[in-house]
Amino acid sequence: MPKTRKKKIPVTNTNKASSSSTPTSSRTVIRRFHVLLKKQGQLRNTSSANAEALGEIEREIEELGGLAAYQRMSSIGQGNDRGGGSEKVLMQWLIDMGLRKREEAKGKMRLLEVGALKPDNYRTCMSWIDTTPMDLRSRHPSIIEQDFLLMDEDENRSKWDIISLSLVVNFVPDPRDRGRMLCLAHSMLVPDGLLFLALPLPCVENSRYMTFDKLQSLMNVLGFTEVQRKWKKGGKMAYWLYRKSESDHKPLDEYRKKNVCRQGDRNNFVILLP
The missing domain is CATH 3.40.50.150 (Vaccinia Virus protein VP39)
Known part of the structure; x- marks a missing residue:
């Protein structure tokens, strides 16, 4: 039986987002969210939606921390230490x-x-x-x-x-x-x-x-x-x-x-x- 490759969880997956998060990691998770949400919307709008593919996208969104993670990263980007x-x-x-x-x-x-x-x-x-x-x-x-x-x-x-x-x-x-x-x-x-x-x-x-x-x-x-x-x-x-x-x-x-x-x-x- 082939060995199952464990999916790598992005380093931005954290429930303790703070000002220590780097601008690069914040931009990375935000860009990935945009890609995943676009794919999710495309699949949901097709009559022959692939349940397996949709489930995989939704799992990755959760692995990234869901909408809350996006908000945390965006909020950090608005901090005074990042130019406001x-x-x-x-x-x-x-x-x-x-x-x-x-x-x-x-x-x-x-x-x-x-x-x-x-x-x-x-x-x-x-x-x-x-x-x-x-x-x-x-x-x-x-x-x-x-x-x-x-x-x-x-x-x-x-x-x-x-x-x-x-x-x-x-x-x-x-x-x-x-x-x-x-x-x-x-x-x-x-x-x-x-x-x-x-x-x-x-x-x-x-x-x-x-x-x-x-x-x-x-x-x-x-x-x-x-x-x-x-x-x-x-x-x-x-x-x-x-x-x-x-x-x-x-x-x-x-x-x-x-x-x-x-x-x-x-x-x-x-x-x-x-």
């Missing part, structure tokens, strides 16, 4: 736009922070921003446990001044759910509301199906006008701030199917309209 979270970029943009003074005239801005790993990311802005943090799996009583894609669209229509989707869209396995997430954000924002989008830079810079121009065109079709953009060559992250506007573009089939933009060794990140 993306909320610093958003807060500075809002300050530069003069919105800190808005409270005197219109009251606090309502911010929905999707994928919040900490309850107090915007504590320094409490005087002018009223933040509602939420995540798929809450790690704190002050974080609402909620799937953004399952939020009641009618109850939230034109409710939020700002919606933050930082390292959220790329974690959604289904490309069409990524597009639906952006559509929901547009519906939930007040007129002229702001959408903060943060993605790993390779999602746009090194994708087979996505480029900066393609993302810009897609956002215009959805009814978003770019206000700010920040990224640097060789960096790890890209940030955008969009203002809600009325779309005068008719959605085309090109946004509903994958179209190759680059050849070569690329990743497969894409956002598709539902």
